[in-house]
Amino acid sequence: MLTIADKPYQLCDGLSRREWLRVGSLGVFGLGMPSLLAGRTALARGENTPSSFGRAKSCIVLFLIGGPPQHETWDPKPDAPAEIRGDLGPISSSVPGLSVGELMPQVARHAHRVAVLRAVSTNDNAHSSSGYWMLTGTPHQPMNSENAKPGAPNDWPSTGAIVQQLRPSGMLPAAITIPEELWNTGRIVWPGQDGGFLGRSAHPWLLTCDPNEQGFTIPGLSLPGEVPPLRFEGRRSLLESIDHHLQRFASAGALARWNNLGQQTFELLRSPQAQHAFDLAREPAAMREHYGRNRFGQSVLLARRLVEAGVSLVQVNWTRASADSDINPVWDTHAKNAERLRTALMPPMDLAYSALLEDLAERGLLDETLVVWMGEFGRSPKINPAAGRDHWGHVYSAALAGGGVRGGHVHGASDRIGAFPAEGRIEPQDLTATIFHCLGLHPETEMHDRLGRPFPISRGRVIAEVLS
Numbered sequence: 315m316l317t318i319a320d321k322p323y324q325l326c327d328g329l330s331r332r333e334w335l336r337v338g339s340l341g342v343f344g345l346g347m348p349s350l351l352a353g354r355t356a357l358a359r360g361e362n363t364p365s366s367f368g369r370a371k372s373c374i375v376l377f378l379i380g381g382p383p384q385h386e387t388w389d390p391k392p393d394a395p396a397e398i399r400g401d402l403g404p405i406s407s408s409v410p411g412l413s414v415g416e417l418m419p420q421v422a423r424h425a426h427r428v429a430v431l432r433a434v435s436t437n438d439n440a441h442s443s444s445g446y447w448m449l450t451g452t453p454h455q456p457m458n459s460e461n462a463k464p465g466a467p468n469d470w471p472s473t474g475a476i477v478q479q480l481r482p483s484g485m486l487p488a489a490i491t492i493p494e495e496l497w498n499t500g501r502i503v504w505p506g507q508d509g510g511f512l513g514r515s516a517h518p519w520l521l522t523c524d525p526n527e528q529g530f531t532i533p534g535l536s537l538p539g540e541v542p543p544l545r546f547e548g549r550r551s552l553l554e555s556i557d558h559h560l561q562r563f564a565s566a567g568a569l570a571r572w573n574n575l576g577q578q579t580f581e582l583l584r585s586p587q588a589q590h591a592f593d594l595a596r597e598p599a600a601m602r603e604h605y606g607r608n609r610f611g612q613s614v615l616l617a618r619r620l621v622e623a624g625v626s627l628v629q630v631n632w633t634r635a636s637a638d639s640d641i642n643p644v645w646d647t648h649a650k651n652a653e654r655l656r657t658a659l660m661p662p663m664d665l666a667y668s669a670l671l672e673d674l675a676e677r678g679l680l681d682e683t684l685v686v687w688m689g690e691f692g693r694s695p696k697i698n699p700a701a702g703r704d705h706w707g708h709v710y711s712a713a714l715a716g717g718g719v720r721g722g723h724v725h726g727a728s729d730r731i732g733a734f735p736a737e738g739r740i741e742p743q744d745l746t747a748t749i750f751h752c753l754g755l756h757p758e759t760e761m762h763d764r765l766g767r768p769f770p771i772s773r774g775r776v777i778a779e780v781l782s
Contacts (some may be wrong), residue, residue: 351412366718366781368754370684372621373717375473375749376614376667379496380441380645381710383693383703384732386415386655388430388711391732393477397697397729401652409722417660421666424715426722427671427680429780431712433726433735436742437692439705441498441646445690446506449473449496451772454505463499464505471510471761473746474518474627476771478509480755485585488626489518493613499640511763518629525594525612532592540568591623592616604669607619609635611666617703621683626753632663642702645689649700670717681780684693684717684752688745695733708736712745718752718781725779743774751776 333700384389390404390413394596406414407425414422421428438444442462443454452470454462462468475487481488485734496504509516521532557753594616605611610632617628634643635658647654667687674680692710693703715721726738748759750772757772 318688323523330745333480352692364701364718364751364776364778364781367684367751369782370717370752371682372570372625373477373627373684373686373749373753374617374621374670375627375686375688376632376670377496378645378663378687378689379445380643380647380689381691381705382645382663383647383651383701384432384709384711384728385693385695386651386660388414388417388713389432389732390415390727391695391730394695394731398698400696400703402655405523409447412575412722412724415660417655418664419665419670421469424668424671427675428713428715428721429723429725431714431725431738431740431745431777431780432728433709433738434692434712434740434742434745435709435735438707439691441690441705442502444707445496445504447468447742448688448690449504449506450510451743451774452506456535458740460501461502462505464503464508465512468505469510470506471512471516472507472518473749474658475509475512475516476750477627477755478752479512479516479761480759480771481619481753483626484624485588486591486620486623486625487519489629490620490625490627490628491518491520491521491631492616493609494522494631495520496631496633499643508509512761518627525669526607526609526615526731530612545586584688587623591619591625594619601673604665604673606662606669608662608672609633610662611669614666614670618670618679622677622679646705647693647702648698649702651693651697651702653701674716680701680716682717684719684744684749685715686749687713687715692732695731703706706733708733712740719782720756723780725777733751738779741774743772744777745774747772747774748777748781751779 343516378455385400386402387397391399392404395455403416404406405419407422409425411428412425415424434449436444436458437672438454440458440460440462443457443459444463446452446454446468449472451473474491476487478487491507495507498504505609508518523532524530528593535619590596594612597615602612605615610630613630617630622627632644638644642654645659646728669684671680674685674700689710691705691707694706709732726740727736728734729736750757755771757774757776758770760768760770762768
């Protein structure tokens with residue numbers, strides 16, 4: 315996206331000159347001034363706009379691939395039959411009357427900062443298609459389609475891609491995904507993780523890495539040893555000279571977009587601020603232990619550093635560990651559900667998630683950072699013969715904290731066995747609408763597909779019940 319650093323002189327419609335220049339470039343991507351002005355007008359009138367609008371400067375999404383079980387996390391059912399409640403029970407939290415799974419003792423201490431959504435639903439039991447809906451706010455066509463691949467007609471841009479286009483970025487990109495993309499067995503990458511029909515310029519930056527490695531660095535964020543600074547500056551000058559001549563022959567927006575991306579790449583390579591943001595070695599050893607010395611925990615810590623550096627949205631994916639099997643990987647606990655939760659899953663999640671909430675709060679950043687805890691679906695209410703729980707998109711839980719969220723609140727409820735919504739049903743587009751709202755993006759802001767047809771960035775309803 316073209317952004318021009320300038321003083322914020324106000325124009326007659328209340329937009330700054332900088333914003334006029336930025337929005338003018340959005341037309342290239344099917345995002346225009348009228349749609350942004352419509353959102354601004356609705357905001358000025360106070361139409362269905364809680365005071366939480368724009369409270370979040372940034373958002374961290376923790377995506378637990380595989381489907382975390384609602385019964386052992388946010389929606390325990392202690393009064394259900396044994397084959398439903400499982401081997402794990404509930405514990406009290408810092409919110410009177412709110413119980414969580416017994417393997418969440420650290421999170422329980424911070425429940426007063428969290429709003430729980432207990433009736434999220436897609437009715438889709440396939441990882442990749444239900445995940446597509448959660449990532450984009452748009453249902454997959456068709457639903458219940460496992461091993462779905464990216465591409466039309468399922469090429470709606472991800473939440474991060476929309477943020478990448480609509481939020482001005484500084485030294486770092488507006489949206490970053492770590493530590494790798496989401497995929498099924500066979501390395502089948504899910505749809506809904508990139509710019510979709512908005513094109514490559516909208517892709518969130520995907521950083522495939524392991525922040526827990528000794529001497530961790532981001533590949534490509536530093537100059538190769540054979541390129542000294544003087545030679546680097548020479549290459550940059552040559553590129554600028556070529557660009558100057560090309561401008562005489564090309565007026566298409568694609569060239570301007572390429573120029574902007576190239577400039578950002580050069581600035582990243584030269585920027586001490588960018589290097590600093592990724593330098594986990596600057597964190598005290600105690601803080602690194604606080605988040606957990608594992609790939610997920612250190613990725614969550616890195617996410618905190620990135621939002622401090624100005625990144626608008628960081629998605630942290632819980633991906634496969636080297637010890638995971640293809641039969642029972644990540645949170646996909648078809649067998650030995652309780653054992654997997656006790657040993658491999660809940661302890662690192664409980665540690666990293668609670669550390670993030672505590673760390674942000676102590677730094678005074680929680681009020682301006684929206685934290686989203688979610689997966690693509692939940693797990694079946696009944697324990698199967700392998701002592702596991704199977705795919706279940708009919709009802710499951712998600713959680714929000716910070717950035718305009720009213721903590722200590724529960725919205726919605728599942729039925730007595732955690733199988734279907736009983737009240738307050740939420741669909742993924744409601745979640746994306748709420749994320750955009752908290753980030754100051756009106757959900758009715760329009761974009762256009764390849765045929766020029768207008769679509770709002772979200773067709774969902776902002777979940778005002780959990781917002782301040």
